[in-house]
Amino acid sequence: MVEISDNDLVRQFKDPSNKQVAFKLILQKYQRKVYWQARRIVITHADADDVVQNTFVKIWEKLGDFRAESQLFTWIYRIATNEALAFLQKKKSDRNISMEEMQEQLGEQLSASTYFNGNKLELTLQQAILNLPEKQRLVFNMKYYENLKYEEIEAILGTSVGALKASYHHATKKIEIFVKRSLNN
């Protein structure tokens, strides 16, 4: 099966007669990527499911105005990231808690989650990632798990490559220290 390029998908989406088909193809191509991007930010499956739904509603509503100034996939990642962060922000506001308390709660949810089957080391690694500041956490996840290039992350987060490299460097150092300390205890 020949994969249709992102440019062709956008073109088809803008054609009213092909809009639904194009959307279905976009859905098939990006739903997993959107899900995992969201899941690593909001941690629980139920919350990630909500974020995925919100993200694709946004894509359906806004793709008609997409001007191809960026790549489709970075545009979709940006929407997913913003939706996930907004979801966390709303949750934090609803519960009237600080970001530190929020991170603590996410860590607890992680270890108690039905949909987390990692071993102790994986749990420690995820807790180390959760302890990072927001920007470092996003950069680490996109670089380490998604293997995205700095230029692509730059397009998604709107942060310069230099700053992203520094964030990733700090993130890996902190994770190493956290994991080593946990292993020694």
Place this chain on the structure above:
Amino acid sequence: METEENNSELFIMNLKVIGGFAVPLNYFKILEERLQIISETPNFTIPEINNFAVPNGYFDTLEANILMLVLPEEAQIIPLYKRGFVKNLLAVAATLLLFSMLYLFMNRPASHTGNMAGIHKLSTQEIIEHLSSEGYNLELLCDAGWCNDLNKLNKKENTDVENYLLEHGEEDFLSDEL
């Protein structure tokens, strides 16, 4: 920095992690089917989760009910003097006027008050005596309405003379005179 980063990155990559985040069985297949509803439903919006319920047709009649409550209020013409802020202004003006009058009364010139008090203490008789001794024209005083008082004064003076003469045995002289 590059080497440090590589070391930390290598350390993380060499962690013997097993498993991680999981999803329910067939989740992505179901997700795709579920999300296709977005493109099949015109003007699809995410239904808001709301645990509170409202009576049937509540929102259909809500607008009309609110308008009924609001519109009569809007049609009323409220005179300016009945409006709250005008009333307040009037009250403030009245208070200021009262206080300023009180202030003027309390702070009127002290010398003026003293003179007035002095005048009130003098009787009409004393004034006449004073004026007589100074040689003022009696006719003029009479014209000023003090005739009766002048007569009384004269009578009093005559009575005093008579009493004096009686006391000193001059009755006969007095009778002859009469």
